[in-house]
Amino acid sequence: MRKNPRRRFLSCRGRRVGRDYVKCDFFQWFDLEPPHGWQHLALLEARDIINEQKEEIAKLRNQVSKQAHQNSNVQISNDLVEQRNDKSEECEPLKRAVLVLTERSSVLRNVLVASSAGFVVVLGGIIGLNFKF
Incomplete structure (x- = not known):
């Protein structure tokens, strides 16, 4: 077929026997002379041009497919960045609340230590007064 593109021929398909075809040995060119000349x-x-163009189309389709895949990855990345930014905005009030609670906890701990020390001093004074009398 490569040497004779579009050249017409006669042949039989073979006859069907069961599920298979029996080979047909008949083959004859429709035009007896091989093609020649400028045609x-x-x-x-x-x-050859058609085959080259088919290969180029296949390469371009492959590139388009890769580019589409990369674009979808970029879109996914952009979506993830947006989600991270949204979550970050949601976290800011929580971070401030944690800082406030940490400061309160520190103040309360200091008050507790100071009051415990004061209690011990007062208790010591009371016990000391009881022993003098």
């Missing part, structure tokens, strides 16, 4: 060369050249 034959034009057909060969056209065939």
Whole structure:
């Protein structure tokens, strides 16, 4: 077929026997002379151009597919950045609340230590007064 593009021929398909076809040995060119001249060369050249264009189309489709995949990854990344920013905005009030609670806890701990020390001093004074009398 490569040497004779678009050249017509006669052949039988073979006869069907069960699920298979029996081989047919009949083959004859419809036009008895092989193609020649500028028409034959034009057909060969056209065939080569078509094959090159098919390969180029396949490469371009592959590139488009890769680019679409990369774009979808970029879109996913952008969506993730937006979600992170949204979550970060939600976290800011929580961070401030944690800082306030940490300061309160520190103040309360200091008050507790100071009051415990004061209690011990007062208790010591009371016990000391009881022993003098």
